[in-house]
Amino acid sequence: MGTTGLITGLRRQSGNRRLVGVYVDGEKLARVTVEDVASLGLRRGMEVSEALLSEVMRRSALVEAKSRALRLLARRSRSRAELKRYLKTKGFDQTTIETALGQLERLGYVDDAAHARAYAEQLAARGRSGPRAIYAKLRQRGVAAEIAAAAAEEVLSGADQEAMARRLAEKRLSALANVDMPTKRRRLYAFLARRGFDPDTISGVLADLLPADD
Known part of the structure; x- marks a missing residue:
């Protein structure tokens, strides 16, 4: 199997000292972890075979995927599915995405x-x-x-959902002041249903706010 060049530099990255830039024939090829350098036995002057190149690039992609996910998480919490969709749009393959998110889950970043x-x-x-x-x-x-x-x-579990629904309904009623009672009842029911309240809660609120004899 042929070689693709020589490792000419292994440089700690200023922004993250746990990452190492791998330079081949004078050009930066990838970023991997300090642990990757040790486990792969990378050193200056080392010939890079096609197999080694493939493994370095695989590990570099994993580093980049985790870095992108962490930058997104720094803005706000995200679900695993949201992170997965995001990384997919950035061109990472399925294996890299699943491995990256699995590692971040074990570290507690994805929960x-x-x-x-x-x-x-x-x-x-x-x-x-x-x-x-x-x-x-x-x-x-x-x-x-x-x-x-x-x-x-x-x-x-500890919230008074009926009280919450009643407050919302009371505010909504002001916009329905000139509407006939059947329409008012129908619209108020639909409004509370869209807010996610169950039928029993809605019925109780409507019974309190809209007298049956109106």
Whole structure:
């Protein structure tokens, strides 16, 4: 098997001292970890075979995928599915993506349960979303059904959902002042349903706010 050049430099990266730039024939070829350098036995003057080149590039792609994912996570929490979609748009192959995300999960950077709880708490704090709406928004972010359901239930377990729905309905009623009662009832029901409240909660609120004899 032929060689593709000689390693002419192994330089620690200024932004991250755990990463090493690999230079072949004077040109920077890749970035790998310090551990990669040791496990592959990389050294200056070493001939780079096609097999070694392939492995260096594979590990370099893994480094880049993790770096991109971490930069995205620095902006806000993301689900595993969101990160997977993002890395795919950046051209990483499936194996690299799965390996990178698996490593980040083991390190605690990717945690769908924690992400779901945090986002559900954020939505619940706004006081405008019921459990179904929170569940749906988590699913839109790619959170697994069972994790989304558990997060929605957990953050709203101590909340008075009927009181929350009533506050929203009372605000909405001002915009329906000139609407006949059947239409008002129908629109208010649809409004609360879109907010993610269950039928029993909605019916209770409507019974309190809209007298049956109107």
